[in-house]
Amino acid sequence: MILNQLLRKYLSVSRLQSVLILLGILAAAFAIGGVVVAALGASPMEALSELFNGAFGNKHAIANTLVKACPLLFVALGICVSFRAGVFNIGGEGQLVTGALAAAAVAFAIPGWPTWLVLVLSLAAGTMAGAIWAGIAGWLKVRFNVSEILSTIMLNYIATLGMVYLLSGPMNDPAHALSGRFMPETARLAIELPRLAPTRLHLGVAIAVVLAVLVYVFLWRTTIGYRIRVVGKSLRASEAAGINPRRYMILAMVLSGALIGFGGAIELIGVQHRLITEGSAVYFTGSAGFNGIVVALFGQLHPLGAIPASLLFGALLTGGARIQRALQVPSALIGAITGLIALLVVGTDYVRRRRARQRADTELLRTPPPNCVSQGEGEER
Amino acid sequence: MTAASIHIRSFLQEGTRFIAGALHFLKGTGMKSEPVLSTLEMKGIVKRFPGVLANDGVDFDVRAGEIHALLGENGAGKSTLMKVLYGMYSPDEGQILINGKPVTLRSPLDAISHGIGMIHQHFMLVPTLTVAENVALGLSSSRRIVLDLDRVTEKVHELSEAYRLRVDPSEEVWRLSVGEQQRVEILKALYRGADLLILDEPTAVLTPQDVDELFNTLRTMSEEGHSLVFISHKLPEVLRLSARATVLRDGRVAGSVMTNAVSQADLACMMVGREVLLRIDHPDVERGDVRLMLDGVHADGDRGFPSLCGIDLEVHAGEILGIAGVSGNGQRELAEVIAGTRSISAGTVTLNGEDMTQWSTHRRLEAGIAHIPEERMVDGAVQEFSVEENLILKNHGHAPYSRGIFMNFKAIAAMADRLIQRYDIKTPSRQTQIGSLSGGNMQKLILAREISRNPDVLIAAQPTRGLDIGATEFVHQQIVAQRADGTAILLISEDLDEVLSLSDRIAVMYEGSVVGVVDRKSATANEVGRMMAGGGCEAAGARSLAPVSEPSAG
Ligand SMILES: Nc1ncnc2c1ncn2[C@@H]1O[C@H](COP(=O)(O)OP(=O)(O)OP(=O)(O)O)[C@@H](O)[C@H]1O
Ligand SMILES: [Mg+2]
Numbered sequence: 001m002i003l004n005q006l007l008r009k010y011l012s013v014s015r016l017q018s019v020l021i022l023l024g025i026l027a028a029a030f031a032i033g034g035v036v037v038a039a040l041g042a043s044p045m046e047a048l049s050e051l052f053n054g055a056f057g058n059k060h061a062i063a064n065t066l067v068k069a070c071p072l073l074f075v076a077l078g079i080c081v082s083f084r085a086g087v088f089n090i091g092g093e094g095q096l097v098t099g100a101l102a103a104a105a106v107a108f109a110i111p112g113w114p115t116w117l118v119l120v121l122s123l124a125a126g127t128m129a130g131a132i133w134a135g136i137a138g139w140l141k142v143r144f145n146v147s148e149i150l151s152t153i154m155l156n157y158i159a160t161l162g163m164v165y166l167l168s169g170p171m172n173d174p175a176h177a178l179s180g181r182f183m184p185e186t187a188r189l190a191i192e193l194p195r196l197a198p199t200r201l202h203l204g205v206a207i208a209v210v211l212a213v214l215v216y217v218f219l220w221r222t223t224i225g226y227r228i229r230v231v232g233k234s235l236r237a238s239e240a241a242g243i244n245p246r247r248y249m250i251l252a253m254v255l256s257g258a259l260i261g262f263g264g265a266i267e268l269i270g271v272q273h274r275l276i277t278e279g280s281a282v283y284f285t286g287s288a289g290f291n292g293i294v295v296a297l298f299g300q301l302h303p304l305g306a307i308p309a310s311l312l313f314g315a316l317l318t319g320g321a322r323i324q325r326a327l328q329v330p331s332a333l334i335g336a337i338t339g340l341i342a343l344l345v346v347g348t349d350y351v352r353r354r355r356a357r358q359r360a361d362t363e364l365l366r367t368p369p370p371n372c373v374s375q376g377e378g379e380e381r
Numbered sequence: 382m383t384a385a386s387i388h389i390r391s392f393l394q395e396g397t398r399f400i401a402g403a404l405h406f407l408k409g410t411g412m413k414s415e416p417v418l419s420t421l422e423m424k425g426i427v428k429r430f431p432g433v434l435a436n437d438g439v440d441f442d443v444r445a446g447e448i449h450a451l452l453g454e455n456g457a458g459k460s461t462l463m464k465v466l467y468g469m470y471s472p473d474e475g476q477i478l479i480n481g482k483p484v485t486l487r488s489p490l491d492a493i494s495h496g497i498g499m500i501h502q503h504f505m506l507v508p509t510l511t512v513a514e515n516v517a518l519g520l521s522s523s524r525r526i527v528l529d530l531d532r533v534t535e536k537v538h539e540l541s542e543a544y545r546l547r548v549d550p551s552e553e554v555w556r557l558s559v560g561e562q563q564r565v566e567i568l569k570a571l572y573r574g575a576d577l578l579i580l581d582e583p584t585a586v587l588t589p590q591d592v593d594e595l596f597n598t599l600r601t602m603s604e605e606g607h608s609l610v611f612i613s614h615k616l617p618e619v620l621r622l623s624a625r626a627t628v629l630r631d632g633r634v635a636g637s638v639m640t641n642a643v644s645q646a647d648l649a650c651m652m653v654g655r656e657v658l659l660r661i662d663h664p665d666v667e668r669g670d671v672r673l674m675l676d677g678v679h680a681d682g683d684r685g686f687p688s689l690c691g692i693d694l695e696v697h698a699g700e701i702l703g704i705a706g707v708s709g710n711g712q713r714e715l716a717e718v719i720a721g722t723r724s725i726s727a728g729t730v731t732l733n734g735e736d737m738t739q740w741s742t743h744r745r746l747e748a749g750i751a752h753i754p755e756e757r758m759v760d761g762a763v764q765e766f767s768v769e770e771n772l773i774l775k776n777h778g779h780a781p782y783s784r785g786i787f788m789n790f791k792a793i794a795a796m797a798d799r800l801i802q803r804y805d806i807k808t809p810s811r812q813t814q815i816g817s818l819s820g821g822n823m824q825k826l827i828l829a830r831e832i833s834r835n836p837d838v839l840i841a842a843q844p845t846r847g848l849d850i851g852a853t854e855f856v857h858q859q860i861v862a863q864r865a866d867g868t869a870i871l872l873i874s875e876d877l878d879e880v881l882s883l884s885d886r887i888a889v890m891y892e893g894s895v896v897g898v899v900d901r902k903s904a905t906a907n908e909v910g911r912m913m914a915g916g917g918c919e920a921a922g923a924r925s926l927a928p929v930s931e932p933s934a935g
Contacts, residue, residue: 222786223777230774233763239722240752240760241774242743 018300021352025344026312033337042327054322055315061322063199067271069314071096071285073208074263075292076299076306077215078256082134083301084219085252086232091137091152092260092289094159095130097281099261100268101163102129104171104275107189119191123265130261131254133159138253142246148253156289160281167277185276193270204266211259215303228252260289286317287335294342297349313338418479418496418576419445421466421608426475428461430817432809435461436472437632443577448599448609450619450640453629454652454849455821456807459612462629463579466610467499468492498575500566500583508555512548513537516569533572540571543605544598558709560591567598578602580611582820584618585846588707588875589910596622614821614849616645628652653851663861663882669698671734672869673719673838678728680718688714690893691728696838696869701860703884704873705909711893712873713755716840719871720752721745722760732838746775749837753828753844755873761827764816768808769797771815772830804829805852821847832859839863842873857883877906891915 034044055065075092082089089095103126107118133155140146167184176182193202219225231238231248238245267284268275276283295313299305320334421443428436435458443449451459464470466477468486476483479495486492489499506515513534537550546564554562563583570578580599584592599609599622613619619626620640627637628651635651650656673696682688688711696702704712717723719730721742729738732748740748754760762771773782773793781792797811806825808818815823824847831839841860845853860883864870874880880887881904888898889912897912 221788221790223783223788224786226770226773226777226788230763230766233765234759236760237763237774239742240720240754242721242741242746244741244743 021348022298022300022345025341025348028344029337029341032340033333036333036336037327037329040329042329047323047327047329050323050326051316051319053319054326055319059197060199061318063197063201064318065311065314066205067200067202067314068286068317069310070202070205070208070270071263071267071288072292072295072313073212073306073310074266075260075288076296076310077208077212077303078130078134078259078263079293079296080215080299080301080303080306081219081228081259082252082256083296084232085228085249086235087138087141087249087253087256088149089134089137089152089253089256090149090290090293091134091155091257092292093281093285093287094152094156094289095133095257095260096264096267096285096289097159097163098133099126099130099264100275100284101159101166101171102126102261103265103268104186104189107191107269108171108187111190115191119193119269122191122269123262126265126268127258127262130264131258133261134257135250135254138250141253142249156281160277163275163281163284164277164279167275171275173274183276184278186274188274189269191269192273193266200271202266202270204270207266208263209307212303212307215259219303224248224251260292263288291338294338294345297345298341418608420478420480421497421577422476422478422481423462423466424476424478426462426465426477427473428458428465428470429473430809432813434632436465438475439629439632439634441627441634443608443610445608446603446606447625448603448611448623450623450626451610451612451629452614452616452619452626452648452652453635455825455847455852456819457629457652457849458632459629460581460819463499463581463610463612466492467497467579493573493575496574496576497579498570498573498577499579499581500563500570501581504562504566506554506562506565509553511551511553512557512565512568513550515554515565516550516572536572537568540568544571544601545594546598547594558591559586560588560594563587563591563595564598571602575607577608577610580609582612582614582847584613584615586708589877590707592618614847614853616648616850619648620645630654649850652849662858664865666699666865668700668885669867671695672698672732673871674731675719676729676731678718678725678730680714680723680725682711682714687726688893689718689725692893692895694888694895696871698837698867698869699864700886701864701870701872701884703880703887704871704890705877705880705887706875706890706913708875710890712842712890714893715890716752716754716842716871716873719745719838719840720750720754749834751831751834751836751839753831753839753841755842757824757827762815762823765814767812768801768806768815768818768826769793769811771826772797772800772811775830776834800826800829800833804855821849821852824848825852828856828859832863835866836863836868838869838871840871840873843875844872845874845876845879877909881906881909889913 030048034047037044037047054061056062075096078092078095079089103122106122106125110118110121113121134152137146137148137151137155140151141148164184167186171186173183173185173187175187176185193204195202196206219229227238227243228248228251230241230243231245231252235245238248264285267288272284281289291313292310295309296306298312299307299309316334316338320331323329323333324331423439423441426436426439426441427434437458439458439462441451441462451463453459461470465472466486468488468491471487477486478484484491484495486495486497492499507518510518513530516537517530517533534550540546541548541550541564544567546568548557548561548564548568554565557565563586567578583595587595596618599611603609611623620643623640625637626640626643626648628635628648630652635654638647638651646656673694675692675694678689678692679687680689690711692711692715694702704715706712714723718725721740721744725738729736731737732745732750737745737748758764761774763774773788773796776782777788777793781789782796783789794811800806801808801811804825806818806829807822815826818826828844831841839860844860845856848856857879860870860872872880872883881901885901886898887901887904887909888895889909890896891913892915896915899909899912
């Protein structure tokens, strides 16, 4: 009975339809992947079963999947907040990196302090750093009308270069100076997140899920979240309602960066324990800053939708590594599938929206409503 | 603007022109000289939407050369029926017969090829292209890849002569007035060979002069054998123009009558199912202190040109000040300057004696200013939000709708249900997206929100545009009730009857200035009409608050 009611409440026709579309997309992406696998001379069915085993085969596989999903979920949550405000934060990579750098810096700066305190301070520092990094892009957008898409990408470069510099110089592992060996990396952190099970599964995963619920509550149950969504849907309506779009765009960016920076700090303290670079951010982020955007879109920009979506992409990542080992199929294939899914999600969404717009009653609407993709013009007045 | 951006703009424009040419080539179909469509019948049309039965077995027919009015309350299913006819919706049941033969219309393109054209209230024109280019953007007869604009221009010229559609084919669309844009839409439909033209509330946004011109055109078209269906809520013009009227009520046909045999009251009764008061009670109300005052207000319009040139106005508590004038003479800017969404370049705006010139929109809202904006669908609502989310757009920060930062959905739901009931907003539920409501019901929702805030100052711009007569009557009652409560009301309307019957005083705007203020008791439609055309004010008992910008009379 209760299940029935819940289904009725949360699975409206349109929602059911979008779930079906997403499953269709997934099937299509897998089918194309299967064709490629076959072309490479391996068996698609075998690849599929390896993929599944790699991701969920035993408790370590499951833990790995969850651990890989964790940064994706943090980024996706940040993306939900900013995209809902109509601000396109493409700077997840940079915000992950600055978050981790700040967390590491604090952890190294106060070595003798109680562990729990170092842990808390270092996570707080990571959160702040991410918030500031994204906040810069938000400020540039509302103050100088600089496209946030460009500025966040630029900030990604700056963050990466900053990391390379810091890891080669000021934050370089002091042990290297003694041994004369050079590697752009920090020393190993003294702190660690508690484990949830005798696997790699750390507390951060649980925190991420709790945060997803909180972000949902924030966006849909609070006045601030409501205003953020109004701003994202219509600048003119928000202005007329006395909601300052500039303020809420910056706020959304700051919150978005905070979530992602926090995720960067968690990833460092929970999984990697030291920062290493080979000249890019990928070694640390595993491109979670970009993949998180795909996850968020796949989750329909809904914080709760981001949970299963991140799990799916986490599974693809761990399973993909297994395919490479077992079948000698390059795991880059998984990257290609992820990209394909992104394209299909964005593409079908576009088509659906166009259809809806054509169908929607447009009476008494002389100028088209400003959509959230527009940047500039409208908001400066 | 930088040189580079100008280049980019012109490049894009060229690109659009090229695409226009290509489309022209690809979709080339012959222009029809003789009518394809002479009679049309819709039989037993049923159209369902989630939670709504919009059309419930509707029979409708149009004869050749007939002007047929389609009437009904807001949400009765008029637009839906016409969209079915134009191939935008496919009916769940029922048949469409053209010249006696059943047809299936899968898309507007299908409908066009059967000689059916439709003009939506939202004009689908490309603002940066010229009139001729916009016409060519549809279907046409050229078979060459390069757009033969000269031929199109010539043809457009011919059509506009023949049907008295005054518009310059080489003008860019963004420069045109609303009335002219509508003429372009009609030209487009004629150019594509429409024998049956559907016009969905064509007069709602027109000035009285434009309405006269439109009607002349429509009469000429009907004499030439074109059939016309037009939707309207204004009964006098229905009786004036159409030969037959079909009335829908709750998705069913309430009747189809010859208009020479019925009165306005008969039609109203068929639509609403009860008698409607067509006159408004206007009791005397003690005029209070000055609530709102504008002193020498100057402001620029959207394109950066001055659009308010020294406005001086006062509105008292318990008073309705009507603003008459042809649309586009600064009325929208006037409203925005008071609501705070447009900044002013000189002058002051005062609320209850306090200078609020520098106040933010938010502060003005809190101080008791309510605004029913003219472009309500853009400025007053978020299309993708639900009915209840739109109803709390301005009050969501107040108890009981929120406590601290948390919204109280119980209180919001109760308020939404109350307003939906009180204002008779037809919606399947309070969680329905506002974008799927009928045109008039979207309007009602915004009116409900603003009036229920119990403001000190209410700016109502075209408050009854798109409303059926029952709803119009109700809104007029609400405005008069607000006045009795001591609200200062600025009523901006193009409907002269509305202004004359509701206002205590009437200010006439022309080219950004107030050319005169007349008292209700001494005002006549003629005099106000003359002032709207730019003439000054000379009648006895009238006083001019603002200097007359151009003292040439009439
Ligand atoms: N695209 C849609 N999706 C869902 N419901 C719709 C849609 N279009 C119309 N409706 C519903 O169908 C009913 C009839 O709407 P319609 O637009 O035909 O009314 P109308 O007679 O044109 O009213 P108005 O005078 O207010 O324009 C309304 O209750 C409306 O909510
Ligand atoms: Mg309608």
